[in-house]
Amino acid sequence: MQIIEVTGYAVRSAVITMKRRETPMEFVIFPMLHVASPSFYAEVRRRLAACDIVVIEGVRGKSAALSALTLAYRFTPRRRRNGLQEQRQELLIPEDAQIVNPDVTAAEAVSDLKSLPRWQYLLLIAVAPVMGLVFALRGPSAFLDEDLEVEDLPSTLRAEMLADDPVHYALTDRRDKLLLDALSDIHTERGGEAIRVAVVYGAGHVPAVVTGLGQRHGYRPREAEWLTVLIPA
Template sequence: MQIIEVTGYAVRSAVITMRRTGTPLEFVIFPMLHVASPTFYSQVRLRLRDCDLIVLEGIRGRAAGVSALTLAYRFAPRRRRNGLQEQRDDLLLPEGVPVINPDVTAAEAIADLKTLPRWMYVLLMVAAPVMGLVFALRGPRAFLDEDLAVEDLPSTLRAELMADDPVEHAMTDRRDRRLLDALARIDAEHGMEPIRVAVVYGAGHVPAIVSGLWDRHGYRPREAEWLTVLIPA
């Protein structure tokens, strides 16, 4: 299943609806990029209005290390000619829809990163602002990189690909566990209710979300809708 599609002229994100036979609850997964065209965020906001609950990504609290990492995507929107927007809650969240945030704290995120070898941790802190400058200078075309493409690989293959990537583990493992635990609670408490639960998380988390809902709770992808993230000029 393609989650983020990168072609020579555009980047698209697949909004995935997952259902389980015999129960009415739906999970609607919105794979996000933290920098995109304003139109993408307005399209997501429009669809979130039809949901009954939003499960939202967002590291809670502040830490210097987290701020350094986010420079990678905070620089690009500052050049108006790029036509890009940083993801913000006020652009994304409609009024009246309840929101929960099961994400980690900034202190927990940094503690996980500090389990990496020291040289690797320092390299991450240094590389993030450099990458942000590259994105800002290149503009939207910096995002037309097939490395951004995300697929929901079979769990065994995904495990093999991640096995030798300590940075991936440090940045996502605890956060994915927290999210899947929250989704499990929602399923246990509301599984028999005809509600739509939006899961608004970065695209890199979506393979774990899809496989977790499938393997643990029997939800299957039933529909997908492509939204255009950006089209470079």
């Protein structure tokens, strides 16, 4: 089962609903890309209005190093002809939504990145602006690449390779644990209620969420629906 599907004409994201027989609460997973069409973010916002709790990604605080890394997706929407937007909370979160933000602070994120070999850390910082320019010039076609595809089955060779990647580990490991701990707390406190809990995180975090909710509490994917992230002009 794929989380992000890349074809020759579009990129799609699978909204996954996870349930367990013993309790009525549902987790609705929204795999996100940080750059997408305005219609994608509008559709996610519409669906979030039907959820009782929104657990959302977002590093707290600021850092020059993190700003450099995010240039890779902040450049692309600046060219109007690309027809894309950068993901921002005001585009997604309905008014009066109950928000939970279990993400790391900027200082923690930078600390994890600096655990990489120094050459690798400096290379990341140097390459990000270049990648941003490439994405901006190529437009939506830059995202129509099979390398963007993400699967939710961590036993696949692709996921095993990612797990051994030190960059992937530094960028996601601590954040995945914090996210799963927050979801576990919600399950413990409100699992007996018939509520919908939205998880709005980058697609790269979703395999850990799907696996963790299953291993910790017995939640399983029961429904999935594709949303179109972007279509090239």
